[in-house]
Amino acid sequence: MVVVDAAGRAMEGNAAAREALGVGRDGLPVLPGWLTGPGLTHAASGQVGDRFFSAHPTVLDSGTSAWWLIEETGHRRTSDELRLHRGDTAFLTEASGVLLASLNLQRSMESAARLAAEHLADAAVVIAPGRARRLPLVVCDQDGVLSTGKLEEAPSAVPGLAEALEGFPPLPARWIDPAGAPAWMVPEGFGAVGSVSVAPLPGHGVAAGALVLLRRAERPAFDEREEELGRLFAARAGAAMSAARLYEEQDAITRVLMRELLAPELVQVRGVEFAGGYRSSEDAEQIGGDFYDVHPAADEDGETFALLGDVAGKGLEAAVLTGKIRNTLHALRTLAADHQQVLTLLNDTLLARSGPMRFATLVLASARREGSDVVLRLTSAGHPTPLIVRGDGRVEEAETSGSLIGAMAQISSRTVTVRLAPGESCVLYTDGVTEARGGRRGNVIYGEERLHRLLEGCAGMPAQAVVERVQMAAAQWVGKGEHDDIAVMAITAPRSHHLTAVDGTTRGRYTA
Template identity: 50%
Template sequence: MVTVSSWLRSPCPALVVDTSGAVHGMNDAARSLLPNDVLPHDWRHGESVHVAERTFAAHRVDHEDGSITWWLLDETELLLERERAALLAQMSSDLMTSLNPERCMTVVAGLAAAHLADEVLVIAPPSADGHPVTRCRRGEEPTYELRHVDVEEVIGLSEALRGFPPVPSRWIDPSAAPEWLADDVASIVVTPLPGHGVPAGALILMRRSEQFTEDEEAFARLFASRAGVAISAASLFTQQAVITERLTRDLLPPALRRYAHVELAGRYRASGATERVGGDFYDVHELPDDRLFVVLGDVCGKGLDAAAQTGKVRTAVHALLQVVTDHDQVLHALNQALLTTDESRFITTVVGTVTPVEEGLHVRLTSGGHLPPLIVRANGEVEVAATKGTLVGILESIITATDEVVLAPGDSCLLYTDGITEAHGGPLGDEEFGEERLRRALKDCGGMPAEALAEHVHMLAAQWVGEGAHDDMAVLAITAPRKRSA
């Protein structure tokens, strides 16, 4: 129910007409519109009436005594509000088209120059190289640069960059604007770009011949609120993407360098089609006297959790090798390290020390619950390394057995995880690739370079599973190079 006092104070014109059609009462807004208390001549010609070159939509409220209260809504203002609402909706849609901060700032500047001002600056919080600044003049393409600017030279800019409310444009003297901002402008609006918890920057609007009205400043703040959210979302996404990329890089198997006395090649494939990391890993560490310490392993589990544990294991092995290189001591220390963590995960692993000798390569191999490496001779014979041991990270004490083999030129040692042998696929999609099938395939790989051997095994397993689900896969090939003729 509308009380008399409330409708009298309403900014919307309202008048009461009795049953005879005479005006019985008006509020102040209607009286200023109709100073002579005279209804316009087209009053009864429909819902729209015209007064002083303005068009109003008339909405009636009937009363029990037959009188009617008419509320007059300015159609010009309604149309403007509808246009602005549609414009904000379109702007919001355009702002969400990019998750790149620089691109997002460019979109903000372009939209503001097209609809709000003659010239626009979007300024982001400073980095070590200066403030990211995007400038756009109406009808031109936005430009982006990193620039060192004195934000104190523009009234309200330093406050806007810290997220404080904007100062009215009438407080800003355009003639005092610094040269880097603009010249020959009539009005300047500086408003913050609010972000997710922290300011996303500031928006500066400039006009060359007209002043900004209070209504236009209010609309600019609405636009800035949406623009700030878009820029902030793009910045957060970029930060998270950079962090993820750096962490993922450390969790992925390393790129293997070339050595004069040994060929190395590795292949890795995570279990998920959309994942880059998982629980399988391999590493190669350089030791004195041209020796190499190799390690390949499989952490219990899949996905990101397993990858995180893989990172811990790889870091622990790297640290242990600074003080001890004996296989048993490394595996026992690693076992104790895993037992003292809160993780309920264990690993299987095989470690090896590769030493160049006159005959080719001397390789010591020790397994911690892992599949034994396979020795592929140059003539196609395949041998199983005589090493075995208990899982690492479950028992207080582990048992290991070490095997030593010599690789003649053209011979290879293949380390692999069970993602290869336990890969399900084949004609019916439910058969394991198996160790026996792997050994038969390796008979045709005698004398292959390490790169070709690792790629061939990886390809066989990938073809076997096809599009089906599979575990993480890792392969590491160690080959004694063939001697070149003088």
Template identity: 55%
Template sequence: MVDADGVVEAVNDLAADTLPDEQPGAPLSTSWLAAAHVTRPGPVEGPVEGRVGERTFEAQPAPGPDGTTMWWLVDVTALRDAQRALRIEQRRTEFLGQTAQALTASLNVERSMETAAQLATTHLADAAVVVAPQSRNRLPAVFCVHGGEPVHALLAVDPEDLPGLAEAMQGYPPVPSRWIDPAAAPAWLLPEGMTEVGSIMVIPLPGHGVPAGALVLLGRAGRTAFTDDEVVAGLFAARCGAAMSAAWMYAQQASITETLMRDLLPPTLRRVGGVEFAGRYHAAREFDRVGGDFYDVHVVGDPGADQVESLTVLGDVCGKGLTAAVLTGKIRSTLHALLPMAHDHQQMLSLLNGALYDRDNTMFVTLVLVSAVRHGGGVRLRVTCAGHPAPLVVRAGGEVEAVGIDGHLIGVLPEVESTTAEVLLAPGETCLLYTDGITEARGGPLGDTMFDDERLHQALAHCAGMPADALAEHVHMRAAQWVGAGHHDDMALVAITAPPDRAGRIGKG
């Protein structure tokens, strides 16, 4: 109990044990309590808080009628410690949540390393170095100082130069974080602007079964070392390692996919042996690059011969997407191997059918083969179909004719039969090969009407005398416009055109 002048009037036994310096008749000596008492003349409201040794107390005032104040002391040390621990854990959780969100925003390896370095310098240390596994005897690294931008480097150094770095990057067996004597740090470790280093920690970055690298945290001289953050630093490193490992795996898979995809993509067509070729391809799904439709143009025999013959293949595999694309690759490879037999379409189709036929397999393919060679001023074609829509010939006068051939699907029956027709193209005339994705494309004003054969014939009737590329683009554009934003099957087409004569004339004359 303290009077209005700040003199202690009474101290109970518990208060005497807690505040042994407080004696009745003497001024209140506990500084934080005395300050609260002096600054609160009159009625006192609300508690104050202060330290007594290693303990934290809350003092609750109870004013008396004669100007005295009774201060009741409550030990809140455990409560405050728990609240402090909760705030620290909340900050850690928030930091790690932000870390996870930032690191998963990109599957780019370099960007993941940049993000890890920036987050580390923002929350954990004055500077950070993120080191990735060796690549061609170089260490990819990202340096960052607090408040600065990340800097990439490709280091021609030995990981053994920095104690603990080689072990951290081995991945197995796992090693703990390691404190390093700053005097043992090599010169290459210090980022620009970081001169005096007071503390260094090397932390492994665990990946998905393989090491993702290491994180090096650096603190300036005179700064309290980040021992309190060692636990969160380890959790942070685990998230960084997982993100970098996922980015590495994605990059590797993307590289493999790109390599495999390169052979599945439709080729760029050009003039072969004096014959014009042009193609267009549109996968059924916008995010797919390949599907079940395909085409190729091969040179048959000696490319330097006076008359160069070519073999055009256009096909449609049952199905869509990657599954169909895999079978497409197999078919294209097989046909390429059968090029020495290009003079005999029936034999090529029979051998391909033998390679694909399987009683338990429901996949099949339709094909059209066209051998082309210059003949006089025009082009002579040998055309064979295997269950595929017959090619269309656009004559010089605008007439559109279907080539009268048919044949069996490939891969369905033990034996296949097909017919071959010979077609002569005069200068400026074109033979169009196409898949049913063109004619069966649904759209139009009602949204569910097929483009069909009649509309294709009408579109081609306006293409007389067009170069191959212009004709292919015109047909593809008309079909795409018809579909609009609707769904469609894979679309593929190839135009084979006899160039105009030297005088630029088309037709026979």
């Protein structure tokens, strides 16, 4: 406590006040500037040396005041640390949201560099590992401008960088000489570098890269708290970049596999029209258990081998077996003159595979042109019966039947020959069409009768138009409800006369 007169001068003080404020020549406490001056009657606070105090007055007689000093150094430092901690937490929360907003590796690197330059340093460099010698990098300069490039020099030229790219713990910033920062690291117009911090970007089991922070010479060097904040940010940036890299790798693998599993685009082959359409059971997926293929014959007079099938189940697991069946039938296409032999060999292949038993149903079709007609040999293996759309609108069922594939050691089948006049079609489909549930009540099966009536109106249509008509009807019937995989193929005898065949697989030119 210190007593102050009306003019704001110290009159006396106890031992604690003398120790805290110091003593002048007159032996009285030395008042700090924020506690001097006449007429001061309200509470005040300020600093004395490296200590903080608050002062609270009690007015005495004759205008004198007794000031009670309370030290708040610990409280002030705790408050400052809490404020810094809250700011750091808010920054890391914001950074996590921004970094995880994209699964694109380049955008993740750019976001990490921009956030680091804005909140942690004056400029930042993000370097990602790569299989090539030149590593990709992103630089964010002092103005927030991003630039991308490749690291031309060896990472070992910068202390701690090679280790960071390998995932080793970072070196303290004070161990790195800022004068040794290479030109590729320092943005143009940055000026003298005052301090450099290098931290690894930890990923999922492997390092996702390195983060380099730069500060100008006029700013204080990185302290321990800032280095720790940089490491916490680097952990989040590394997780985001690692997830983006993993996604890109899986996406690349998926694209390669999808090219093999997706239904092919069908065209006219040797004067016979082929068209196909597919819709998976899940709109977000492009592959499933239904499939079709067309394999042109090696010679001009040979039969074109076509097939449509349905694997038990749906989704990716069914698609994998679909790919195996398609590849097997592609290898067996040279034996297509004997459908029974093809089905037997395929059945043996499926029974020999490991894993849970999955069966499939198929329709094989061998087509050739005879004059203006198309002659088809059809063989069903446990599949819905092919439908023949005649020129007068009649819809006939092809009299073929057989055992499903992949369930029994011995199978049987019946092959039937059908002749299509110009404008007539053979429609192959999976049960996803006839078993589609929808309609007004939402649970009515589409059924074979509706499909027959629909196809009666498809007489004379090109193959692609027939397929689109069936697909549209099924989609409208189902609406937004769930459905199984749907596949449709139409084989049509063209109404026109064939003039030229380019290579046996393209449309060629026709005239009416």
